């Protein structure tokens with residue numbers, strides 16, 4: 001899977017144009033799932049722009065309640081039927097907006113109750129990597145998700161994105177070895193706890209120049225792409241790298 005997280009970028013008309021550009025370049029892709037994650041206000045228009053294509057549509061976040069007095073929030077009930085999937089636990093939500101592991105778990109469970117696929121983002125900060133606790137942090141974040149789920153989620157229903165916080169939007173990508181080590185650990189950890197692991201993506205400054213070597217790693221099943229997902233030609237090159245890596249397995 002290659003998923004483009006547009007973050008808080010583009011107006012609705014710009015987003016529709018971007019979705020059309022991605023559709024033109026990646027819409028016929030069958031070997032790799034390609035998803036776009038525009039801002040909430042774009043979802044309806046982008047859904048129409050990519051209708052009847054293989055592209056998946058995702059939301060960047062979701063709240064855990066069904067409805068009620070939660071000003072500004074969007075519930076899974078509102079996006080089920082419109083979106084195929086939703087991203088929870090992105091580091092910008094955890095670190096800029098103070099979202100906890102427990103809240104991320106509740107979001108996961110709520111999204112699953114509505115049949116949405118979920119991308120769960122996990123990853124350590126620079127200081128956590130420096131003090132040797134990267135893997136423990138990732139385990140803690142994943143364990144909170146499993147604890148919130150009523151039963152072990154099927155590997156087809158979710159995807160984990162390993163995104164070291166120090167690599168997001170910084171241009172400082174994890175080396176393939178660093179990314180592979182943690183992604184392999186995630187797979188083992190989830191297999192031990194839940195009986196099976198979902199796909200594991202890497203995210204953090206993935207671009208046209210480094211996608212191939214990252215996706216060639218045996219435990220990296222694709223990428224969650226931020227900045228580069230706003231450039232359709234670069235995004236298409238990243239998708240092509242995933243296709244090549246998949247074919248070589």
Ligand code: PEP
Pocket residue numbers: 005007163167168169170171203204205206224225226227228
């Ligand atoms: C992200 O936002 O999930 C991300 C990986 O961003 P970037 O590719 O810009 O580092």
